[in-house]
Amino acid sequence: MARLSAVNPKELPLHSARGGPIFFQAHALQASSGPPLSAANQTLFDRAAREFSVTDTPRVPPNHLKWVQDAENNPDQFPDGVVCATPLFNISVMRRLLDNNHIELRDRLYQLFKHPDFHPRYGLSLAEERAHVMKMWKRVAALGFMQNSLSAGTVEGRQRYDAVIESCGMLSHSLDIKMSVHYGLFGATIKLMGDDEQAARWMPLLERCEMLGCFALTELGHGSNARAVETVAKYQPSSRTFIIYTPTDSAQKYWIGGAFQTARWTVCFAQLTVGSVCHGVHPFLVRIRNDDGSVAKGITLADCGHKCGLNGVDNGRIWFDNVSVPLGHMLRRYSQVSPDGVYTSKFSSPDERFGASLASLSGGRISVASGCLNQAKIGLTIAIRYALSRRAFGPRDGEEVRLLDYQSHQYRLIPALATTYSMQIVLNDLHQKWHRQELGKQLHVWSSGFKALMTWHSLATLQEAREACGGQGYKSENRIGPIKNGHDVAVTYEGDNHILLQAVTKTVLPEFIRGVRNGVFQGHFAYLNERGALQRADLSVMDARSLEYAEIVFRRREGAVFAKLAKQLEKMRQSGMSALEAFNNSAIVVEEAARAHTELIMLELLQRRLKSLDAEGQHDIVHALQMCATLYTLKCMDSSTVFVRSGALPATEADRVHNLLLSCCKEMRPYVLDFVKAFGIPAHLLAPIAFDYVGHNSRARL
Amino acid sequence: MARLSAVNPKELPLHSARGGPIFFQAHALQASSGPPLSAANQTLFDRAAREFSVTDTPRVPPNHLKWVQDAENNPDQFPDGVVCATPLFNISVMRRLLDNNHIELRDRLYQLFKHPDFHPRYGLSLAEERAHVMKMWKRVAALGFMQNSLSAGTVEGRQRYDAVIESCGMLSHSLDIKMSVHYGLFGATIKLMGDDEQAARWMPLLERCEMLGCFALTELGHGSNARAVETVAKYQPSSRTFIIYTPTDSAQKYWIGGAFQTARWTVCFAQLTVGSVCHGVHPFLVRIRNDDGSVAKGITLADCGHKCGLNGVDNGRIWFDNVSVPLGHMLRRYSQVSPDGVYTSKFSSPDERFGASLASLSGGRISVASGCLNQAKIGLTIAIRYALSRRAFGPRDGEEVRLLDYQSHQYRLIPALATTYSMQIVLNDLHQKWHRQELGKQLHVWSSGFKALMTWHSLATLQEAREACGGQGYKSENRIGPIKNGHDVAVTYEGDNHILLQAVTKTVLPEFIRGVRNGVFQGHFAYLNERGALQRADLSVMDARSLEYAEIVFRRREGAVFAKLAKQLEKMRQSGMSALEAFNNSAIVVEEAARAHTELIMLELLQRRLKSLDAEGQHDIVHALQMCATLYTLKCMDSSTVFVRSGALPATEADRVHNLLLSCCKEMRPYVLDFVKAFGIPAHLLAPIAFDYVGHNSRARL
DSSP states (O other), rough: OOOOOOOOOOGGOSOOOOOOOOOHHHHHHHHSSSSOOOOOHHHHHHHHHHHHHOOOOOOOOTTTHHHHHHHOTTTTTTOOOOOOOSSSOOHHHHHHHHHSSOOOHHHHHHTTTTTTSSSSOOOOHHHHHHHHHHHHHHHHTTTTTTTTTTTSHHHHHHHHHHHHHHHHHOHHHHHHHHHHHIIIIIIIHHHHSSHHEEEEEEEEHHHTSSSSSEEEEEEEESOOOGGGGEEEEEETTTTTEEEEOOOOOGGEEEEEEETTTTOOOEEEEEEETTEEEEEEEEEEEEOOOOOOSSOOOOEEEEEEOOSSOOOSSSSSEEESSSSEEEGBBOSSEEEEEOOTTOEEEEOOSHHHHHHHTTTTHHHHHHHHHHHHHHHHHHHHHHHHEEEEEEEOOOSTSSSSSGGGGGGGHHHHHHHHHHHHHHHHHHHHHHHHHHHEEEEEEEHHHHHHHHHHHHHHHHHHHHHHHHHGGGGGGGGGGGGGHHHHHHHHHHHHHSSSSOOOOOOHHHHHHHHHHHHHHHHHHOGGGGGGGGGHHHOOOGGGOTTSSSSSHHHHHHHHHHHHHHHHHHHHHHHHHHOOOOOOHHTTHHHHHHHHHHHHHHHHHHHHHHHHHHHHHTTTTHHHHHHHHHHHHHHHHHHHHHOHHHHTTTTSSOOOHHHHHHHHHHHHHHHHHHGGGHHHHHTOGGGGOOGGSSHHHHHHGGGGEE | OOOOOOOGGGSOOSSSSTOOOOOOOOOOEEETOOOOOOHHHHHHHHHHHHHHHOOOOSSTTTHHHHHHHHHHOTTTOTTOOOOOOOEEEEHHHHHHHOSSSHHHHHHHHHHTTTSGSSSOSSSSSHHHHHHHHHHHHHHHTTTTTTTTSSSSSSSHHHHHHHHHHHHHHHHHHHHHHHHHIIIIIIIHHHHHHOOOHHHHHHHHHHHTTTSOOEEOOOBTHHHBBGGHHHHHHHHETTTTTEEEEOOOGSEEEEEEEETOOOOOTEEEEEEEEEEEEEEEEEEEEEEOOTSSBBBBBTTTEEEEOOOOSOEEEEEEEEEEESSEEEGGGBBSEEEEEOTTOOOEEOOOSHHHHHHHTTTHHHHHHHHHHHHHHHHHHHHHHHHHHHHHOOOOSTTTTTEEEEEGSSHHHHHHHHHHHHHHHHHHHHHHHHHHHHHHHHSSHHHHHHHHHHHHHHHHHHHHHHHHHHHTGGGGBBBBGSSSHHHHHHGGGGSSSSOOOHHHHHHHHHHHHHHHHHHHHSSSSOGGGGGGGGGGHHHHOOGGGGGGSSSSHHHHHHHHHHHHHHHHHHHHHHHHHHOOHHHHHHHTTHHHHHOOOOOHHHHHHHHHHHHHHHHHHHTTOHHHHHHHHHHHHHHHHHHHHHHTHHHTTTTEEEEEHHHHHHHHHHHHHHHHGGGGGHHHTTOOOOOSSSOGGGGGGGHOOGGGOH
């Protein structure tokens, strides 16, 4: 190895630039195998570094306007012309089905996003990126679309709210998060948890952005387990105020979107203490900054700092030093404290109370799932369009082959496309039920399960899309990479996906166990009353493309996994473990059960929706969606060994499913361009490589 | 839905800030449901935006020095104290085994990285980030470690080269790529493809950085299929020069690391044309900038722009306009042109010639695999240490449970840890053979397969580590997120992983087919001569922890997948498809075959290494590595349905493997801290959450 000898310690400065403590030890660092750099080549380095420093790198990628204009003029102008297949369905009908409502509103926002203020920007400092997002939000807010949205308490208002958030999310995840935090978490909590008077007082202000807010639930030491937050709100009858304080370092509010500089108000979740009794977590409206931007009395704010994405959102930390909050600022729809200090609540158990106080999170989870599916759509549209124009390898003297004509490329993108379609259909159903407020217990289970599976699907799809575009997928102007970095966080926020899956099983399992005990299954599990027939069904004679095939397999899996879990928990309990320990030590089966349940629910919703569309006479659409649904279920069965392990799918069928999946990709291949067009994403929200990547990179454009 | 009415178009400016064409249409954008923002709340927005603009966000995360110092003083000071198990092995012996060579050199570089110039920086503009990397490179270069490294042509030199690159990669991927491009791609090509005189002339200059270079192979239209590059080098006997030119837009050199501003020279790969004959792709040394930074005559350079990671590297584009290159600048070890225009080559076939000219890429692939495993180590160390201190949920009135004591958390991190260990052992073997230049055809196959599987493993591990740390994993100062963004590119550069897998099968399949035809298998496939016994082996009576169990399953799988592929190709050829079409239409089996082959090779190398360590008497180390190897093979078998589909693993065994995997995670759990310590990563290359995350975030540190 290289021999090392002592070097003059003066060569390496010993003081940090920030004047901090010296801890760098100038060890002998020079290899004896050669002299240090000469003066001449030091100059080479310095010159290169200086060139970088003085180069003004444009934040908006070069030729942005130009490629968009070309793409609009020739939306299907691939450099070598791609042959479109005979249409399978009407693109605009499909688009309306997917986007579901407020189509015109969405398109108008997309139109606004052509304005230079909304052009993409990369390589921004933290301060620049945050300022950019504020500027965009201001422009969107000025249109007034959010007014009377959540406050109205109508289906139209809630749909309009979601349409605005979703459209903004197509442009910038930081923008939609910033808005969701303010209107959706801060606002919706006031709407849901405040009484009518409180909602009437504050909702119009916040919908007009005269009151900018954030949502202070998470603490440094308490993320997923929100019930354990430590912040205290102690009622003082003498002054008729709550005194809010941060008792420990781990109790600081952390990750609070908008808290560092944007928000003037927060809904703070704290342990309500009246006299010597703690009544659990309750929400309080607290000022954190004055309108002039100065920090409010008793509040300390700090920056959460740079993240690997989503830097337009100024996540912050908050400490409360005996902040005095008027009695009227406790959100009191369900629980209240009388002036003389008597606590009353509409809920008898702390569990119910806690559940109700986090109700706004269910809507948040649906929004997150929805936003993520939209990002998958952007990634897929770009990657598929690129794969239709980009060629690589081929016969020695012939034209190279289009990427999408490789089986491997089809396998990477087409099942993801079909899954995105299937999930969107299912999510629309949930979304509609949410808008109409038709769901009870299911809301929690479905929104949790869907959020987990849809965000993971989206992230995996963006990863695949990025890889499928090679280096171009890594280039920021082509959007996939930055979108992926920004949406990565979706799998752990608004409920960590693993925790959400555990919550699904926790909620559903008791019904299964009741069925086992009673010998008769109710509700969702009723199909298990016919489990003999379910087991006897001979898959080998069935059409594996049919959703009936998938239904049998999904049901067998769910039944088997829940049975395994129930038996395992029982055994562990008998061996002396606490219920909690048994559950934690079964976490993998617990998550498999949640996935099995959620995928079966999704399949059932999909089947129902296809039937209703068929009844409406939309046969072409049904045909196209059926193709997607088949591919989606095949992909599920092919992706995990649980189907075989649980006995739901014999090994020979697993092989058949795998081969059929490949054929179905090939069958869908001629129609993929139409499928991505029906996502309705305008050119300027796509990327140069989705159109003429050679023209965009041509020398003439330098 | 919201009704939309016309708005004064003056409200939205119609001209782009850049003076470009007007294409923003000021459609009616105001919702009738409310007035636009009032003057008062416009001020709110403007103020927030202004606050962002004027805030100076620090590029080095706050308290960087402080937490590092604390961590060094108390490396095991988790906030609530973690009990370490009785050691299973000697940590420093294990570390030497993993890092393999130049341990002192590595540690000295790590020591250098404490200097303020190397402190982490986030939120930099493109120009700032590039300048920062140049500054770091200059400091490292000044130590002279690279002198006489590759040029020496010795095992020590090649090992020293890799040790420097790997150590720099622990700090910054941009730094190691920038250095790899210069020394490893530019330099190694001159060493390998230049004759002795050329190497003697240029290698010392470039190792002393008096000649900064890049590697111009990829073109806009030609990435994976490098043989199709269009750039032309036409020999002119009259002037004894090559005239190099870029014939089309798709022929521009693209993604060339360092080409935009750093490099002064490039090795340009171009189609050599002598008279009217094209002899295929050959390398030429070409000046692209003068030493003063001005662009050389006939050269046009452009920036590839911002990427979603790795922005310290200035990837650039190059056009050649009849650039005149002296005869002596064609790298002529294997092929040359005489002054009067006679082409001669040591290779008879263009295929061999092409293979030889890209030999430097094989070394590059090993380096990439190695760098990625190192990143997985960083991610795992941080996530595992955090999971040992962070707690969430628990008994109602007791302490919350440590994350790593959840089965789900173990399942997410521990198999990844075991896989990283197993892969490192195997890669060291390949690396050593490469340093000693002992490999022939295997070099291409192994380096391709290992690169693909190891980079994907690394990316998946970083993703899991990021998610396992929740929001903290997303925070830049905790490194995992930025590292993931930077290393994402590894799965598509230096050979796209899918293309590499296809190359593995393409190379190995003929040997399998010969065996089928001859009825006797040779070499690697010789085990198939006993395929009767292989099929009859009763797995259910075997110890599924043993590597013999895995060996049987892996062999069965490889045999079955190759047999399926051979049969399928044969059938397609008989139905009239060309060999190329048949291969493309079988791409999924082709990739499954490559994975089967590579995983079996890895298993065999692992078994051999364990045996040799055992023979050396390193029983504790062998025991620990055996634990890793078992978990790794179980994880392989549990992750893909191919084992069951191919008949390698009966469904009942798949279930047994799955359950055993969970038990093995639990068994390894007490030792994980030692396993990550043996990676030998100093505190300052880890993250605050790997130590006392509460202390680091405490209010006292504001």
